[in-house]
Amino acid sequence: MEFKLSNITWGRDIVDLYPDIYINGGNYGECNLRYGFEFQEGWRKIVEEFSAVADSLVTHLKYTGIQPDAFVRACIFKEKFGQLTWQGNDNLIYPFNELFRAYESKIENKSLHTCEVCGEWGKLQQNGWWAVRCKVHEQRNYLL
Numbered sequence: 001m002e003f004k005l006s007n008i009t010w011g012r013d014i015v016d017l018y019p020d021i022y023i024n025g026g027n028y029g030e031c032n033l034r035y036g037f038e039f040q041e042g043w044r045k046i047v048e049e050f051s052a053v054a055d056s057l058v059t060h061l062k063y064t065g066i067q068p069d070a071f072v073r074a075c076i077f078k079e080k081f082g083q084l085t086w087q088g089n090d091n092l093i094y095p096f097n098e099l100f101r102a103y104e105s106k107i108e109n110k111s112l113h114t115c116e117v118c119g120e121w122g123k124l125q126q127n128g129w130w131a132v133r134c135k136v137h138e139q140r141n142y143l144l
Contacts, residue, residue: 038078082130
C-alpha cells in the first residue's frame with residue numbers, strides 16, 4: 001500500500017523519522033496508515049510526540065534485552081468526533097503495555113484542547129460536526 005499524502009507534505013516527514021512505526025517491516029513505500037494522516041497540521045506536534053515516545057519505548061525494550069521483539073505499529077491516525085484517534089497494534093509486555101495505553105489516552109485527550117488547524121489552544125465545538133478550534137479558526141470550516 002502506498003502512503004497517500006492527499007494535500008499534506010508533513011506526513012512524509014513523520015513517516016521518514018519513525019519508519020518502524022509507520023512502515024510495514026521497514027520496507028519503504030508500504031505504509032501502515034491506510035490514508036496517511038487523516039487530520040490537519042495543527043495536530044502534527046502531538047503525533048510527533050507520540051511517535052517519539054513509542055519509538056523510544058520500543059528501542060529501550062529491544063536494546064536492554066527486556067523484550068527484543070517489541071514493536072508498535074500505527075494503522076490509523078485520524079480525527080473522529082473532534083478528537084485525535086490512534087489505532088494500531090503492538091506486542092508490548094506488561095507493564096509497558098499498560099503504560100503505553102495510558103499514554104495513548106493522554107495524547108487523545110491533549111487533542112481535545114489543541115486546534116486541529118494551527119496547534120494553538122482550542123476548544124471542542126460543534127458547527128455541523130465536532131472539531132477543536134482556536135478563536136481564530138472557530139468560525140471557519142476546514143477540510144483536508
